[in-house]
Amino acid sequence: MSTLFGVMSLAILLAQHPPAWLRHLVDEARSPRTEGMVGIPGGDWRPLFEVPEQRVVTIEPFHLDRDPVTNAEFLRFVRYFANYRRGQISELFADAGYLSHWGGPTLLGPAGPQLPVVNVSWFAARTYCSVRDARLPTEAEWEYAAAAGETRPDGVNEPGFSEKLLAWYARPVADLPAVGQSRPNYYGVRDLNALVWEWVLDFNGSLLTDDTRDSKPTDTQAFCGAGALGARDSRDYAAFMRAAFRSSLAASYTARSLGFRCAKSRKKGGSE
């Protein structure tokens, strides 16, 4: 009897003041689907271009799609959301190249279903993710995940890592292969560095402009806060290319080598 009472008291106590591990389990159970996603532990990330106020970004644990979003997956989305179909989407949200590789507004045609979807704008990508109760990864999250090699989180110190990356950047855009063909990285994420360029949530966070590129001090009239001090690691040539590419993007822009994948915060499973 007293044992039963003890167990019940403990249960009540746990329900009222759950320890951290239990709360974590409950949160995990409550959080929306994370199928096809990989858990990435949190950590520190140093932005490529250092700003005095922000030398290190702390990344909270998050989920990231194992593979880029495919044509087939995006087709399901536009079947539901007619205003994101080619020909119907507002010019505000996508340029004329939007899904131009498909056979029709709701028809893949020559576009392979398992190929990464490309020719998608930032607006379309972010809406797709929000429908999945997810979001685009931040630049910091994306770069943090993509910095991993196959065997260690700091790929730059893995033999052959940089060479493989640069070989990909040097390769012409031919026919894209299907997603998920590359070896998973340390976290289990695939194709981050070897298939298509990918949208990030804060693509417009980079203040890399003509004015700052030649490392003149930033114009305090135009920018609130300070500009780039200098780059963290000049070995990371691929990261420079990505930063330059992102800084040239507009939200309605589409390209035949630009796709995306979704992410989700681990804690609340919310969109922010």
Place this chain on the structure above:
Amino acid sequence: MRREHLTAVSVPSPTLSAPPSASVYDLNLALVDQDGRAFGLDGYRGHPIVISMFYASCPYACPTLISELQHFEGELPVAVRESLRVLLVSIDPKRDTPEKLKQLSRERHIDEARWRLTRASEDEVRQLAAVLGVKYKPLDGGGFNHTSVLAVLDQRGRLRARREGLGKPIDRQLLDTVSLLARE
């Protein structure tokens, strides 16, 4: 080989912001003004507007932005000024509460009959910034790195003129655009 690949990914001629025929009001954002009232992004539909993004605790660019906007208005003929509306949207929804915006409005003697200082959700801020071509990045100390953009929208929310950067002489093109729109 490399050149071919780079050509494929480089942007032919990047449009930094909304194309001329699209209405920025397609964004359909739900703003809240300095009095805590709901105010749609298109709340000034039917008027030419100047729209800009800022944050209240910004030490340099934002006070300048408001001064420049007031100065800009002063250059307009009275009739044109009467029809112009000014919409400021904060990029700092965490700290820029309606109370904070109201305080700023009082301090800067803002004409609230024609101006609104508003806040939006973090996600909405990102979308509006994307459309107006505003680049911004939150910093650890609570501030932001951001570009200052003044955009003139017509009565239907289409982007008609845009200027980046502050501390320059008053932009004739912006003035002329507003005057032209006021006559439509």
